[in-house]
Amino acid sequence: MYQDFQAELAWARLHMPRTRQAIAQMPDLTGIKLACNMHLDLKMAPLVEGLLSRGCDIFLTTCNPTTVQDDVVSYLAEKGAQSHAWRDMTNTDWSASFDEALAWGPTHLCEMGADLTTRFHENVSKGRSIPRIVASLEATGSGINRLNGMSPEYPIFNWDDLPVKEGLHNRHMVGLSAWQTFFQTTHLTLHEKVVVVIGYGLVGQGVAASAKAFGAQVQVAERDPARALQAKYDGWPVVDLGDAAPYADVIATATGAYSVVSDKHLNTMKDGVFVLNVGHVAQEIDVSYLKQHAQHSEPMPYVNAYKLNGKTIYLLADGSMFNLTAGYGDSLNAFDVTLAVMAKGIGYIVSEGDHSKKGVHLLPESAWKAALAL
Template identity: 70%
Template sequence: MYQDFAAELAWARRHMPRTAKALAALPDLSQVRLACNMHLDLKMAPLVEGLIERGAKLFLTTCNPTTVQDQVVAHLVAKGAEAMAWRDMSDADWSASFDAALAWGPTHLCEMGADLTARLHQFADGPAIKAGLEATGSGISRLGGVAPRYPIFNWDDLPVKEGLHNRHMVGLTAWHTFFQTTHLTLHEKTVLVIGYGLVGQGVAASAKAYGGQVLVAETDPARALQARYDGWPVVTLDEAVASAEVVATATGAKHVLGRQQLAAMKDGAFILNVGHVAEEIEVPFLKAHPHSQPMPFVNAYALPGRTLYLLADGSMFNLTAGYGDSLNAFDVTLAVMVAGIGHVVGAGQGAEPGLHLLPEPAWRAVL
């Protein structure tokens, strides 16, 4: 993906000053063994480099194999990190990477999706984790079924992450990636957004700004009411799929768009996912049909009487087929993440086991 990796990494560092400042404020981390389960693209490199420079030992795994950039992993390993992550690694290798990270003996965790915490709590013993950090709504929901043995700090629900990354950047960059991938715009297209959380809100607003005619499908009554108050037609999923020309899932749940809906979709419809969970779309149903790849990251599936176009195999579209957040916007997000790491290796270690919101004093100074 990167034409000149060194030059692009230097460009990223240049445009992420908040992250650099937050890293410089961290204490000595020479006693910290941090296992990170996260996206491994260019924007993450300044974070890992900075943590290594502060003395931390790092083990890198990914929260999504389709978003891994192998050049980034190779660079970070050369800098001193250990890693078990590569682009499109198999499910078996991905699962094994969680065991490898835990066997490495981390003292702290930094996660996007709670994979390491979920794996650790399947067993009665394991590494003595002092504290962890969780970045995603999907991970927070997953932790609802776990009784953590250590404090875990949720920074997904901070206003600065909700309002900037979740609400604005995901939708904006998803449609940028759609334009680049398909060579099409949203003009004269009916766009169905499934899910009206903060990500869905941003997807809907950006789709309208780019010329789409937007419908919203949302099963939660409160969010459906909010969508109506925001001016969107709220429809049932089954009634909307037959007319939508572009369908975007943004729920973080599994099989939201199942075979019944897929079989009823309009000929030529595009399907994409921007949620953290790769299984929002029942992709195996589509893969049982003949298919071709007319464009990179576009798979055409021939169903009876229609062709459907699945983007990026149903994985997180804006980061699998595109670059994700802008550097300047992600600089804020990453700086808050650095501050969260500073908290979990410091005062956060003394908190009670369980899930906590990252306290405002821990991150306010990085803005």
């Protein structure tokens, strides 16, 4: 298994030239203590090992326990990173990882979901001893939403809203990788299937477009009037989820919000429906209701069958981020762009964090644009 991992890692490095270039251009990071809260899959390894090679001290936590690859964490620990993360860790262990990362005394944060920043400010409000954070990066829309209304004690640079992140990863790769994972996991295609996509942000747009390309009959459920109108202008039938739940063959959540699919929706779904989530948070679907009220089996890996009211609901990856829990997520060449921008962002907060104002700021173009060139 370890030998296979080394071969995969070598393949990833080979096909991520922008990331290699961005790391080579980074300053000396000796004295920098970077706490990373992110997906710990194969594609992250070239970045983390590169940062370690530049002298950076790193503490790894995860933004999603279901997407952790334990061989990646073990390899990076051998390289010198500290960590408190493993696949399917309990919520108690996951919560403890945030406290452990902050107790380690990071100077900078690199996040996907703002868990460390949230815990930091909870500690501030309780008068607890806290480290001095110079600056942070945030990579997700759900993380930026959590920061709304917060008054951060340090500058946080948002790179989720950069055109290259929105237009490439959010708009194209999530949807494409989600349906590729669907085919691999279920051995089914989307032909003759009604697919209801919940949420019409950039991720939802990509999920809808990819589903259509793969033969689905696509409908969109969107509460926001402006996005619903955009979906109509893009040619999608816009439906109410409560009306669509009884006839949809596949339901995909792409909102990054909590409790989007409720017990009411689950009770009205048709027999044999597939439900999956590609949003950042695992709580878009009321999985706890299914676990409490339905009989569970797993006919195929990552296909969780729940018998509810005489009907079977197939919840893929148990409601976790499907494309990265059951699949590989973005392609290496696409994620190479994302990772190179991330590396440039880390370089920016290290060099400019001390000179920046507290609060949430968009990562400036001067910090990341060079990452696109080869």
